[in-house]
Amino acid sequence: MQLNPAQQQAAEAGDGPQLILAGAGSGKTRTIIHRIGHLIAARGIAPHRILAVTFTNKAASELKSRLSLLIGDEGGGVISGTFHALSLSFLRRYADALGYPKSFQVIDADDQKALIRRLLKARNISNDTLHPGYLLNWIEHCKHAALNPANAPQQAWNDIDMRELYNIYQQELVQHERMDFSDLLLNTVRLLKDFPDIAALLRARFDHVLVDEYQDTNPAQHAWLQLLCCEHRNLTVVGDDDQSIYGWRGADVRHILHFESVWEGAKVHRLEHNYRSTAAILNLANAVIDGNPERHSKQLRATREDGETPFWQVCQDEYDEARRIAAALRNWHQQGMPWREMAVLYRTSRQSLPIEQVLNETGLPYRVIGGVGFFERMEIKDALAYWALLHRCADALHMRRIANKPKRGIGAVGEQRLMDLLAASGMRAADWLDTLAESGPGPAAKLSGLARAVIAVRQQMMQQPDLGLEALLQASGYLESLQAMGEIEAATRRENIQALQDYLAIAAAEGITPIEFLDRAALLQSGEQVNKAASEDGAAISLMSLHRAKGLEFDGIVLGGIEDGLLPHQRSLDEGPTGLSEERRLLYVGITRAKDRLLLTSARIRRSFGDMQFPQPSRFIAEIPRDILAREENTAPTVTANADIGLNIGSNVRHPSFGEGVILGVEGAGDAVRVSVAFRTAGTKQLMLKYAALEMI
DNA sequence: TTAGTCCAATTTTTT
DNA sequence: ATTGGACTAA
Numbered sequence: 001m002q003l004n005p006a007q008q009q010a011a012e013a014g015d016g017p018q019l020i021l022a023g024a025g026s027g028k029t030r031t032i033i034h035r036i037g038h039l040i041a042a043r044g045i046a047p048h049r050i051l052a053v054t055f056t057n058k059a060a061s062e063l064k065s066r067l068s069l070l071i072g073d074e075g076g077g078v079i080s081g082t083f084h085a086l087s088l089s090f091l092r093r094y095a096d097a098l099g100y101p102k103s104f105q106v107i108d109a110d111d112q113k114a115l116i117r118r119l120l121k122a123r124n125i126s127n128d129t130l131h132p133g134y135l136l137n138w139i140e141h142c143k144h145a146a147l148n149p150a151n152a153p154q155q156a157w158n159d160i161d162m163r164e165l166y167n168i169y170q171q172e173l174v175q176h177e178r179m180d181f182s183d184l185l186l187n188t189v190r191l192l193k194d195f196p197d198i199a200a201l202l203r204a205r206f207d208h209v210l211v212d213e214y215q216d217t218n219p220a221q222h223a224w225l226q227l228l229c230c231e232h233r234n235l236t237v238v239g240d241d242d243q244s245i246y247g248w249r250g251a252d253v254r255h256i257l258h259f260e261s262v263w264e265g266a267k268v269h270r271l272e273h274n275y276r277s278t279a280a281i282l283n284l285a286n287a288v289i290d291g292n293p294e295r296h297s298k299q300l301r302a303t304r305e306d307g308e309t310p311f312w313q314v315c316q317d318e319y320d321e322a323r324r325i326a327a328a329l330r331n332w333h334q335q336g337m338p339w340r341e342m343a344v345l346y347r348t349s350r351q352s353l354p355i356e357q358v359l360n361e362t363g364l365p366y367r368v369i370g371g372v373g374f375f376e377r378m379e380i381k382d383a384l385a386y387w388a389l390l391h392r393c394a395d396a397l398h399m400r401r402i403a404n405k406p407k408r409g410i411g412a413v414g415e416q417r418l419m420d421l422l423a424a425s426g427m428r429a430a431d432w433l434d435t436l437a438e439s440g441p442g443p444a445a446k447l448s449g450l451a452r453a454v455i456a457v458r459q460q461m462m463q464q465p466d467l468g469l470e471a472l473l474q475a476s477g478y479l480e481s482l483q484a485m486g487e488i489e490a491a492t493r494r495e496n497i498q499a500l501q502d503y504l505a506i507a508a509a510e511g512i513t514p515i516e517f518l519d520r521a522a523l524l525q526s527g528e529q530v531n532k533a534a535s536e537d538g539a540a541i542s543l544m545s546l547h548r549a550k551g552l553e554f555d556g557i558v559l560g561g562i563e564d565g566l567l568p569h570q571r572s573l574d575e576g577p578t579g580l581s582e583e584r585r586l587l588y589v590g591i592t593r594a595k596d597r598l599l600l601t602s603a604r605i606r607r608s609f610g611d612m613q614f615p616q617p618s619r620f621i622a623e624i625p626r627d628i629l630a631r632e633e634n635t636a637p638t639v640t641a642n643a644d645i646g647l648n649i650g651s652n653v654r655h656p657s658f659g660e661g662v663i664l665g666v667e668g669a670g671d672a673v674r675v676s677v678a679f680r681t682a683g684t685k686q687l688m689l690k691y692a693a694l695e696m697i
Numbered sequence: 698t699t700a701g702t703c704c705a706a707t708t709t710t711t712t
Numbered sequence: 713a714t715t716g717g718a719c720t721a722a
Contacts, residue, residue, distance in 0.1 A: 055712085056711090056712080057712090082712060083712080084712050085712085109711090109712095127705095127706090181711090181712050182712090184712085185712095245710080246710080246711080246712095248709080248710065248711095249710085249711065249712080347709070347710075348708065348709055348710075349708080349709085349710085350708060350709095370711085407699080409698065409699085410698090411698050411699075412698095413698085414698085523712070545709085545710060545711090546710075547709085547710045547711065548710090548711085566709095569709055569710080570709090571708095571709060571710095572709080572710095586710085607713095608708080608713095609706090609707075609708090609713075609714095698722100699721105699722090700720100700721090700722090701719100701720085701721085701722105702718100702719085702720080702721100703717100703718085703719080703720100704716105704717085704718080704719095705715100705716090705717080705718090706714105706715090706716085706717095707713105707714085707715085707716095
């Protein structure tokens with residue numbers, strides 16, 4: 001397929017800043033790839049002098065492979081990655097200028113939270129006085145806005161100076177030789193800003209910079225680009241303000257809205273033809289996004305035939321919803337749609353549970369994308385800490401993690417003492433451990449067994465390098481300690497560790513250094529798991545969050561949980577109109593993933609934290625004209641005996657003594673009509689309709 | 698210090 | 713419902 005005139009114009013545009021406003025399904029990725037191809041083939045620019053910034057690591061590798069298809073192996077030479085991955089590679093080279101050792105490591109969300117918690121505890125600040133999550137949120141908020149402790153806004157909470165805590169958090173990170181995700185960006189910005197010679201080197205490294213998903217950049221990333229491209233000004237950004245869904249991560253749509261004023265002389269290209277979805281699906285998408293004020297003026301035009309009208313189905317509860325979703329997917333499959341071309345998208349990851357259960361029962365192949373990632377698993381983090389120790393790249397946090405795993409008689413007190421001793425020694429954690437083989441001060445003596453095991457295994461590794469981790473986990477007693485969790489649990493965890501060993505062996509064969517492997521583990525987005533029913537060729541239905549679905553497309557899409565409180569999410573509703581707009585964009589992103597068929601579902605009852613909720617259909621549904629979205633609201637016949645009230649299954653009712661609830665079922669006729677009602681607080685009751693003074697609400 | 702018991706918080710989305 | 717953290721006894 002050739003590029004259309006607008007795509008071609010964008011792909012072959014000359015030097016200088018370029019803004020490509022690309023609606024959903026308008027061939028944005030194709031256009032970027034063709035532009036890079038054009039730069040290499042027609043303009044003679046060396047691939048390694050082109051930098052392509054993508055939103056995920058997966059998108060980066062896909063970009064390279066698609067480019068290779070277009071222009072041959074040369075395409076693989078283009079430098080591409082996420083802002084974070086690219087920053088990390090720059091910092092690996094220059095971090096010493098900022099006072100970090102070059103072997104610094106990245107801290108993940110879990111360890112970050114643990115650090116904050118310890119920090120608050122050490123200052124006797126209780127969870128109730130200042131919630132760790134609140135502090136972390138605030139710090140991240142500052143970092144997204146590129147504010148360091150010195151220029152962060154003055155903020156007090158219960159008389160606690162948050163800036164002070166931010167400062168301490170930052171100091172502790174530096175002390176632990178760790179950077180958090182935001183630090184990767186901010187420290188790169190510091191390199192570019194405060195170190196002219198390093199900045200000059202970085203700036204001279206690339207002739208062209210291209211950025212995908214530009215609508216989701218935050219101020220730190222914005223500064224990063226400005227400082228990197230200010231000399232050659234060959235910056236091409238691609239995005240769609242209607243698909244900005246990362247405001248909570250500091251993304252600011254204004255970066256794309258105001259691109260032309262920041263980059264003087266920028267050329268604007270608009271891709272407004274949608275090649276992906278049927279006109280019926282696009283109509284729905286346009287109707288939804290129309291509800292948002294303040295949009296870049298842009299029209300998305302359909303190029304495909306009408307197709308099947310999208311359908312909205314109201315279900316009983318989340319299990320009924322899951323069954324109906326499974327039925328729809330099976331139906332699509334029977335009509336010839338491959339499993340791999342279907343996806344179920346949801347707002348929150350917990351929504352996947354009932355769907356997974358039902359898909360398992362019905363034997364449909366699926367895979368969950370996201371969720372608890374491979375490298376976030378406890379046993380994987382433990383094993384990696386042991387492995388880091390083995391390869392002498394372990395730091396204090398690694399040592400702390402495994403000091404008492406398995407139990408070596410080191411408790412909270414001993415652990416802290418250990419950290420103090422390590423700090424006082426002035427040595428790196430792995431080297432310090434070597435000195436403990438015979439004896440050590442205080443609780444450090446309890447690590448002598450571990451130290452000897454490490455030394456012994458390192459000897460062994462001279463012969464069989466791949467077996468090191470296994471041997472150490474065995475010798476240290478870690479594997480045995482897993483047994484305490486029960487047979488099945490322990491077996492899964494051992495399997496995961498085996499998978500890690502396989503990864504490590506592959507990485508070693510590729511010549512990847514231990515630090516590079518740890519970097520990869522830190523930045524790689526959560527791995528995906530395929531369930532057993534998935535066919536050998538990996539054909540499976542994809543389950544993922546709406547956020548993860550950005551940039552993807554499928555023949556058939558199911559959007560689950562289209563309810564107030566879920567989409568729009570309650571937390572966003574609390575934020576006000578900005579939050580609501582972002583939720584609407586999220587729905588828009590979900591709808592525009594679909595090529596041919598689209599099903600939306602809501603449940604009337606949803607269980608969470610053990611109790612029941614009775615959500616209303618999403619307010620976005622009401623904004624949609626009836627002819628654009630087919631719907632089936634009344635899944636049960638109206639109760640004739642009470643026609644004037646019009647009670648349906650799923651109706652919300654109020655009872656004078658039981659309070660609010662929802663109707664689960666209706667039986668009988670005339671005066672003998674019985675209804676079963678699930679009350680919010682009083683549980684499920686069977687009531688004679690004639691006597692129960694039920695009131696619709 | 699651990700082990701055992703109980704209670705609370707958790708869940709919006711991700712690099 | 714599950715899970716990590718706090719509290720208590722030994």
